[in-house]
Amino acid sequence: MLNSVPNSVNKLLRSVVVNHPNSWGGYILEKQLAATAPQTLGGIGLISNEDEDDYTYALKGECYALPVYDGAGQAYTMGENTNMTGFDAQEFRFIIEPEPDLDAVDRFEVKKTDLLFLVIGTDVQASPHVAYEIVEVESVNNIPPFTVRYVTNRRSDLDINTL
Numbered sequence: 173m174l175n176s177v178p179n180s181v182n183k184l185l186r187s188v189v190v191n192h193p194n195s196w197g198g199y200i201l202e203k204q205l206a207a208t209a210p211q212t213l214g215g216i217g218l219i220s221n222e223d224e225d226d227y228t229y230a231l232k233g234e235c236y237a238l239p240v241y242d243g244a245g246q247a248y249t250m251g252e253n254t255n256m257t258g259f260d261a262q263e264f265r266f267i268i269e270p271e272p273d274l275d276a277v278d279r280f281e282v283k284k285t286d287l288l289f290l291v292i293g294t295d296v297q298a299s300p301h302v303a304y305e306i307v308e309v310e311s312v313n314n315i316p317p318f319t320v321r322y323v324t325n326r327r328s329d330l331d332i333n334t335l
Contacts, residue, residue, distance in 0.1 A: 189269040195238045201229040201287040232280045234271040303330035
């Protein structure tokens with residue numbers, strides 16, 4: 173009974189993200205370590221793949237991403253003339269929904285250190301791709317399965333500009 177509430181919220185959230193006019197199409201890449209043996213740092217095992225320097229990225233799948241505004245902590249910066257918001261912010265929050273449905277076998281989980289590429293346009297081959305790295309996963313409710321949003325940092329060094 174208690175799980176039916178967050179399950180319903182997740183289904184509703186997926187519907188909103190997939191159909192929202194401000195939602196972006198994109199894809200997720202997963203960080204994969206090149207080393208096969210357990211790595212150590214001075215004899216101590218590494219806790220996460222963030223410490224590794226030898227890695228590649230592999231495609232996880234397509235997704236939808238809806239930018240969200242955290243009214244308490246993420247204010248928009250203004251330009252010098254205070255006539256528009258600046259676009260120099262480095263931290264962004266998204267609700268990300270993988271393309272496969274909630275109950276699909278090929279559905280993947282978005283995790284910390286994954287890369288999010290937003291496709292700016294309808295033609296995937298010809299459109300620019302804007303890169304973000306997922307640095308934190310947070311939830312706004314406290315009942316599992318949690319409804320999550322993802323804190324990302326811009327990775328302009330990985331952008332794909334095809335124009």
